Amino acid sequence: MTVTIYDVAREAGVSMATVSRVVNNNPNVKPATRKKVYEAIERLGYRPNAVARGLASKKTTTVGVVIPDISNAIFAEVARGIEDIANMYHYNIILCNADKKKDKEIRVINTLLEKQVDGLLFMGGAVTEDHVGAFKSANVPIVLCATSDDHNVIPSVDINHEAAAYDAVMKLIDQGHRKIAMISGTLQDPSNGYARFQGYKSALESAGIAYDESLVRIGNYRYESGVEAMKYFIELPERPTAVFSATDEMAIGAIHCIQDSGLQVPGDISIISVDNSRMASMVRPQLTAVAQPMYDIGAVSMRLLTKLMKKENVEQSKVVLPHEIVVRQSVGGI
């Protein structure tokens, strides 16, 4: 039924070792022999069995990717960066959604490890002790991707979320805004949530603006929660003149909420966010945002992982990619 390396060997009149050599591009094969083997392979339609190879060589050329949610544009972009680089280095990726749920994350990490992936890219919520434990039980390299690690012990690639948020809010302050609201993600989320919230607070603080709890709403990163939050802000006795959103999508919800209630962006209220997904230029007014280089985060972390897997020594195991503010039309002066 299935044709094996042994069949090819017989067909070509050589040993299976020789077939293995030509299949793996080992130079120590006489061209004539190589040709014979290729012909036999062709004739038989031989396809190497990567599972057997994996068992024998202890390498699978596949890496595990745990991701919160592939249907989220941000993560999908990261995933594309990962896969492109993986592909370039002849790795395949096993993708697992874990929705930032700790138990699900631990579970998929384990099944990925059972599948003998050569490395693991982890994108998730908080990195807890249990995560670190699971990582340590693996004897393959791990890199955190767009995820922070308080313990600072696992290689990672990310932006500085707090600084990004700080810069965004500073932009608002520079334009003269003082009453600045924030649509945040859950504070349980270290990077997209907590860190960005901290950035917001410290920007206010460094401008001497008192932090006002009533000016912060927690959303779930989605469009609808952006409009909900904004609705709340608009109904405030003294409504903010600007709002900082932790994500583009919530920002777009906020913009539409403002417009739907007869106000103008940025005329009445300015909006800024962090992400700069492709959607940012797909709104009117176009969204001013701090750019988070998602594709690059994916690509760089995969590249780092390849180095780790090859046991090359890396100078920098914690890389922080730069962010920059992309000025479009949603922020105005006061």
Added chain:
Amino acid sequence: MTVTIYDVAREAGVSMATVSRVVNNNPNVKPATRKKVYEAIERLGYRPNAVARGLASKKTTTVGVVIPDISNAIFAEVARGIEDIANMYHYNIILCNADKKKDKEIRVINTLLEKQVDGLLFMGGAVTEDHVGAFKSANVPIVLCATSDDHNVIPSVDINHEAAAYDAVMKLIDQGHRKIAMISGTLQDPSNGYARFQGYKSALESAGIAYDESLVRIGNYRYESGVEAMKYFIELPERPTAVFSATDEMAIGAIHCIQDSGLQVPGDISIISVDNSRMASMVRPQLTAVAQPMYDIGAVSMRLLTKLMKKENVEQSKVVLPHEIVVRQSVGGI
């Protein structure tokens, strides 16, 4: 270093066959023995090697997914549907982007097959003879997902793209429009391109409207190409009163182009599209669109694949999911 089933066997004082049985939940094990084995597993931190298991059992519990581009929201949604169901049936997925490029598709299909996936989900451009050849050389089930197959010989899950387009254009016609333009995808793309274009033409025809070549522009599915196409239409001596876009994203580009040139949607020009991605309600005016149930297409095709992999007999190997028109605000009467 790595603890194997043999180590566990020794630790528990049983044979490796017994360990294998408890790991695989074989009922023929005395509870006391089972307990001993579990304890040994715990003590040693044993993790079954799925590669070895795959070689021995000839099943990997992983399926291959070839997808055009995971960073495209539409496909990302399908992928999520796939992964959720895969997960439910304890499969993992290896994801490969192939950008609808034939040679890349063939290549990844082959590496996926080398990796001994138990099944394959194919989402791509045209299904050529070469594709069919590759599929046949596999001795695992394949299902086409959101992709059509002219030869009609491979199991598939999709909507009827032509009918969806027809319905969309009919909606416009029902509102009194006669001068209806189309922003199409490339006609080389069977489903998103050619089929939707055919639907457009046949809707016109059934309404007795002459087809006008100058009213069709080919885009690349992206936002920018939507604004390009619309710019062209607006500058026409007699501009259309409605436009049908093959995708949401191009439709949103068209809406913004119209608005940026001082016209109104739907006051001056109506817009309708096929997709109904989450973005459709993230524009003003909100986009009227024919809904393509992407998540379901993914979920159903994965479900179908599980049946095929279990050799259950399926009644319907070509499933066409229903589409429906979601009326929002971008279409008006004339």
Added chain:
DNA sequence: CTGTTAGCGCGTTCAA
């Protein structure tokens, strides 16, 4: 440059 021989870690008969 080529062939022989051991495993890789596990599932699966077949006996007991």
Added chain:
DNA sequence: TTGAACGCGCTAACAG
């Protein structure tokens, strides 16, 4: 209910 033994298809020494 349990164990012994074989083989899955291939890589990796080691010889020659």
